[in-house]
Each structure stands twice: as structure tokens, then as C-alpha cells.
Amino acid sequence: MSAIFTTWKNPLDSMIRTPGGKRVGDILAQAAANLELIREPCLDDVDEQLNALEQLAAEGGALPDDAIKLDMYRRANDIHAVAGVFGLKDMSDAAFCLCELIDRLRDKATWFKPAIDVHLSSLRLLRQPSDDERTDVVESLKRLTEKVAPLGAAA
């Protein structure tokens, strides 16, 4: 089968260019107001996910089974997605680091509980809003992941 190229003009483009409708500023303000309405339940969910992560890490011990690893990965991914929307950027970034660490450890069929625990403690710390710059915490987590599970290295 050879490649077939088709040029397509998306009608969405015409809709966007057509004068009228709501102003962009008004739409974004409405979206921000809508987000504010769900802030508390979303942050409650973040707390629940963090509690569950800590419980899973404790249950799994030194070498958790694959189901626990996958569950932890998914919960960390949920925290990453939601925390950043509601002003907890450092917590979101730390959760991303935890996803990366779990993914690498799963690839290597190994586990390193102390590094997981450091990530969870950091998430607990970063959950609290602060005016202080805390990006150094996230940078430290990245370095930790590089140290215990470097890309390309055998287990």
C-alpha cells in the first residue's frame, strides 16, 4: 500500500475565525470560576491518593508485587495531573518524579523502597502550600531517581 496524502481544512478553523460569540477573556474567566468550584473535592482526592500511596508502599514492603507497583504508579499519576491545576506545582512535579522512578524500577524488575519513601515524604511536605521556593526538593528527587535507577543501566 502506498501512502495517500489528503489535504483537509478543518471547519473548526472557520468557526473560530467567524466574528461573534463569546470573548476569549470571558471564557477563560468562566473556566477559572468553574475550576474554583471543584477545588476542594479535587484536593480531597489528592489527599486520598497520597494516603493510599503510603499504605501501598507499607504493604508492599521491600519487593511489592506488580499489581501494587501499577496501583502506585496510577495514583501518583493522578496526583501529578490534579495537584498542578490547583496551584501545587511542586507537588505535581514530585508526583511525576515518583511515576518516573516507579516506571524505571518496573522496567528493571527491581525495587528500592527507601527512594520511594523519600518521594512520599516529599509529597507530604509539598502538599502544604508555601510561599517559599521549593523547586530544589523536586531537583533532588530527580537526582535521586538518576542515581538509583539510571536510564539504560542493567538492574
Add this chain to the structure above:
Amino acid sequence: MHFTPCATIAEAQQSILENEFHLILINANLNEPGVYDFVSWLRRLDDPPNCFASVILIAGHTQRSHVERARDSGANVIMAKPVSPTSVLERVIWAAREKRPYVKCASYSGPDRRFNDLGPPVGLAGRRFDDSSGVQMAPETNAHSATGG
């Protein structure tokens, strides 16, 4: 303008078979292979406009083993979470206005993955009638030149 929220891939497929869409936003868990299969299925539908609808995948951390598959799924845009209203709006406008042609071949169906047409490799003539030989040449050694491919 009409919005159709769908909770599952099966629901989305059914809705696409019954309606016309110009934009599809997927809150994707890119670690679930069904997401890629859904976009590939959409791109291989025979009847426009749905097969040419702009597809934006919004994803969190993606496992390394799935990154290539996400890229080759046929989506127009893959956005990284967390997203904001502004970032989503910017990407919707970008997707609506992009001019890349759609490609359909045995191994891929979706928007052309080449963003820049740099012409054939340095020192080589184009191999197809629609290569941009004579229009421009690649300004420097590119991947094809480097590998001899």
C-alpha cells in the same frame, strides 16, 4: 456547537459512528493501549469529517514503553498534564489552524508527522515527483544524510 461527553472508548466509538465531530479531546491514560487503538480506528474510518477531526490527547506521565505508540497513534496534539484553560484553548486553536496533510499508509494513518519540509538530503536528488527538489535543499546535513538512508 454541540459537545458530547463520553465516559468510555466504546461509548465514544458509538457516538462517532452516529455524529460528525471536528474536535476530539481525550483525557487519556496513555498507559491503557485502548487509547491508541481508538485513535487509529478513528483515522482509518473511510468517511470524512470524523477521520480528519482534530484529536488532542491530554496525558500525564507516560511509560517509556508507550511513548512511541503515543506518537504514532495519529493524534494531532499530545498535551502534558497538568493543563490550564489557557493551555487547552491555545492547543485547540493550533489544532484547528494547522495545515499538515493527512497521511494514510499501511503502517500509519493521521496527520503528517513531518513539521518541516527541509527538502531532500544534501547532495541528493529527490526520489519522488513531489519532493521539493528545485524548490529548496536542506540547509545542513540531516538524518537521512547522516545515515545514508
